[in-house]
Amino acid sequence: MIPAQEKGLTSLLGRIEAIGAGPRRIGRLVAHDAGMLEVTGFNHPIGFGGTIHTADGGTMKAEIAGFRGSRALMVPLESDGAVKNGARVEPDMQSSQAQVGDGLLGRVIGPMGEPLDGGGPIVANALWPLAGKRSNVLNRGRVTKPIDLGVRAINGLLTAGYGQRIAIAAGSGVGKSVLIGQIIAHADVDVAVVGLIGERGREVSDFVETKLNGPMRGRTVTVAVPADYSPVLRLRAAARATAIAEHFRSQGKRVLLIIDSLTRIAHAQREIGLSMGEPPTMKGYPPSALALIPRLIERAGNDNTTGGSITALYTVLADGGDMEDPVVDTARAIVDGHIILSRLLSEQGIFPAIDVGKSLSRVAADIISDEHRAAQTNFRRLWSAYEENRDLLLMGAYREGSDPAIDEAVARHDELLAFVRQGAKEAVPMDESVGQLRQQFGFESAHA
Numbered sequence: 001m002i003p004a005q006e007k008g009l010t011s012l013l014g015r016i017e018a019i020g021a022g023p024r025r026i027g028r029l030v031a032h033d034a035g036m037l038e039v040t041g042f043n044h045p046i047g048f049g050g051t052i053h054t055a056d057g058g059t060m061k062a063e064i065a066g067f068r069g070s071r072a073l074m075v076p077l078e079s080d081g082a083v084k085n086g087a088r089v090e091p092d093m094q095s096s097q098a099q100v101g102d103g104l105l106g107r108v109i110g111p112m113g114e115p116l117d118g119g120g121p122i123v124a125n126a127l128w129p130l131a132g133k134r135s136n137v138l139n140r141g142r143v144t145k146p147i148d149l150g151v152r153a154i155n156g157l158l159t160a161g162y163g164q165r166i167a168i169a170a171g172s173g174v175g176k177s178v179l180i181g182q183i184i185a186h187a188d189v190d191v192a193v194v195g196l197i198g199e200r201g202r203e204v205s206d207f208v209e210t211k212l213n214g215p216m217r218g219r220t221v222t223v224a225v226p227a228d229y230s231p232v233l234r235l236r237a238a239a240r241a242t243a244i245a246e247h248f249r250s251q252g253k254r255v256l257l258i259i260d261s262l263t264r265i266a267h268a269q270r271e272i273g274l275s276m277g278e279p280p281t282m283k284g285y286p287p288s289a290l291a292l293i294p295r296l297i298e299r300a301g302n303d304n305t306t307g308g309s310i311t312a313l314y315t316v317l318a319d320g321g322d323m324e325d326p327v328v329d330t331a332r333a334i335v336d337g338h339i340i341l342s343r344l345l346s347e348q349g350i351f352p353a354i355d356v357g358k359s360l361s362r363v364a365a366d367i368i369s370d371e372h373r374a375a376q377t378n379f380r381r382l383w384s385a386y387e388e389n390r391d392l393l394l395m396g397a398y399r400e401g402s403d404p405a406i407d408e409a410v411a412r413h414d415e416l417l418a419f420v421r422q423g424a425k426e427a428v429p430m431d432e433s434v435g436q437l438r439q440q441f442g443f444e445s446a447h448a
Contacts, residue, residue, distance in 0.1 A: 027072065027089035035275050037062055037074040039089050047131065049095025050074060055082040061112070063095065063232050066276050075232045075272055077112075097127040098240045100247035105191070108208055108222040111237035116224060117208075128247045130239040132299045141302030143336065143363040147254075147311055148430035150186025151179070153354045153420045155433035157376055158339060158361040159368050162254055163302035163309040166361075167262070167331045169316040169323065170341030170353075176315045177203070178424050179341070179352045180258050181211030183313065184220065186427040190253040192216055195241030196224040198234050198264030231268035235292075238265050242299050249308035257300055257310050262293060263317040266327045282326040283319075290326060294334045323358075337361035350421050356383050372434055375442035382441070383416055385409035415440065 027042030029052060042050060044064055052060045060081030062074040074089075099113045101124030108117040115122055143161035160166060170176050184192050196204055204224045212220055221244055225237040238259055245257040259265070269289040278286035300312035314335065316328050323340065332338050337360055345353035357380065365373065386409040392398040393410065400407060409416075419440065422428060428436075 025091060029083060029085060029087040029089055030071070031085075032083060035075070036065075037076060037083070038068060038071045039074055040071055042072045042074075042089055042091075044072065044091060047096055049077075049092035050089045051092050052076075052081065052083055053088045053090075055084045055087070058082075061092065061095075062089070063236075065232070065272055073276060075230070075275075077230050077232050077236075094127075096130050098130050098243040098247075099124050099126070100128045100244050101126045104221045104244060106218045106220065108224060109240075111223065111225040111229065111233040111240060113240065126247065128243045130236065130243050132243060132246055135305075139304050141304040141309075142366075143302065144367060146367045146430060148186075148188040149183050150188075150427040150429070151182060151352060152422050152428035152433040152436065153352060153356070154183075154339070155428065155430045156372075156419070156437040157356055157379060158337065158354070158359055159364040159372070159376075160311065160337065160361055161363050161367045162311055163300070164337060164361070164363055165297050165300050165312045165314070165335040167314050167316050167328075167335045167338040168341065169318050169328050169332070169338060171318050171343055174341045174343050174346045175351055175353055176317075176341060177207065177211075177260065180260060180313060180315065181207065182352075182424055182427075184211060184216055184256065184258065185214045185425075187216075187256050187311075188254075188430075189256040189311065190219065191245075191248045192220040192256040192258070193241050193245040193248070194220060194222045195238050195257075195259045196222065197238050197259065197261060198225065198227045198267070199260070201226045201228075227264070231271040234264060234268040235272075238296060242296060245310045245312075246299060249303050249310050250306055252306045252308045254308065255310045257312040259296075259312070259314045261315040261317050262296075262331055263315075263319070263325075263327050265296070266290070266293065285326050290330050293327065293330045297331070297334050336363050345417075345420075348417075350417055351424060352420070352422065354420055356380060356416075356420065357387050368434075371438055371442060375434075375437045375440075379416065379419070379437065379441045381405070382409045382412055386413050386416070 025043055027039040029037055030040050031038035046064050049061060049063045052062055054060055061077040064072050065075045066073040103122050103124035107115060107119060107122060110116050143163045145162050147160050147162045149160060168176055223237050223241040225233050245255045248255045266289045269292045270285050273286035273288045278288060280286055300310040302309045314331060316331050318325050318328050340355045340358040341353045342355040385405045389398060389406050
């Protein structure tokens with residue numbers, strides 16, 4: 001090579017290195033087994049994405065989920081790609097970033113950030129890591145202010161606070177989706193981010209048309225992925241929704257994050273884990289499926305630096321109504337409170353079908369007054385007395401006058417249910433909820 005040319009090439013390589021645009025690692029597909037793609041020459045970290053060139057001239061997205069020796073194990077994001085041995089795999093530099101910004105408000109997007117609502121391109125130029133930004137744990141603020149969710153039973157009996165993480169657990173068809181729609185419509189927040197993970201396609205359009213038809217629609221971002229999509233896309237949708245919420249929190253806003261449902265996220269990770277050879281443990285869940293839950297939930301909360309908050313609601317589908325299901329148990333152990341919906345109450349036509357005795361807010365004691373706490377305790381005492389003796393009462397084995405607490409619980413049972421019952425489109429503000437509770441079940445009512 002002529003010295004001048006060599007000098008010019010060295011200078012060019014130096015400029016390329018200076019701007020951080022080094023050579024791209026192009027991989028080759030060498031195996032496809034049980035839904036996993038093995039790629040050589042693709043030395044990138046877990047979670048990194050790639051574009052596979054298919055035999056029909058198109059492309060297919062995939063993501064690294066693990067390694068086998070020097071080969072990268074990739075999970076395809078689409079199931080209908082015509083891949084062949086030796087296919088070219090190119091890196092996707094934006095695969096680990098979520099597009100964020102005010103341009104997302106009022107929009108419905110897919111797991112890859114693509115618009116689903118026919119509203120044209122999304123104008124949001126900022127980026128946020130899908131896996132979140134790790135920060136000092138001491139920057140996470142305490143829950144000190146109550147949040148008005150518009151539901152009397154929650155405001156009064158299970159008082160939640162800004163930055164709290166709550167699990168809503170129930171079997172199928174008990175009213176989880178209706179309840180979260182009611183909360184979205186009436187919650188006192190600046191922005192709402194909703195992740196519809198693994199829903200039926202019909203439910204996605206139904207949710208958008210019926211639950212987001214009020215004033216909050218213009219302040220809500222919806223990330224939706226149907227049940228028939230790749231498990232990786234279901235995980236990406238949950239991570240994208242959380243990343244968008246984190247971005248708005250970093251701007252000091254009060255964010256409501258709703259993930260529906262945490263169980264389907266665990267199912268998606270179970271599919272990936274089992275295909276990679278992980279050993280199944282409780283109910284067939286591999287360790288990675290249950291380990292994913294705390295990583296996702298811990299990203300919500302308050303931020304002392306910006307003053308913003310993410311109040312998160314995670315619905316959990318209790319398979320067969322089993323409240324000891326591994327996903328339910330894992331979620332309940334990490335969140336700051338849980339709301340259990342009862343099929344028995346639902347069958348009686350009571351909405352929301354909240355089982356007050358089995359539900360709990362772990363931060364309520366820090367954010368409510370002593371009078372409010374006394375009214376909550378009295379309500380729970382009456383509710384528990386009735387539920388514990390329900391069988392005796394139904395069989396007629398209990399004699400009136402045997403226990404004053406049970407007598408009072410029976411006499412006021414309809415009053416207890418009336419307090420919990422609320423119309424799906426009705427909003428009961430925090431002050432009104434607490435006022436009714438104190439008036440009916442507080443110390444003042446007992447001495448009126």
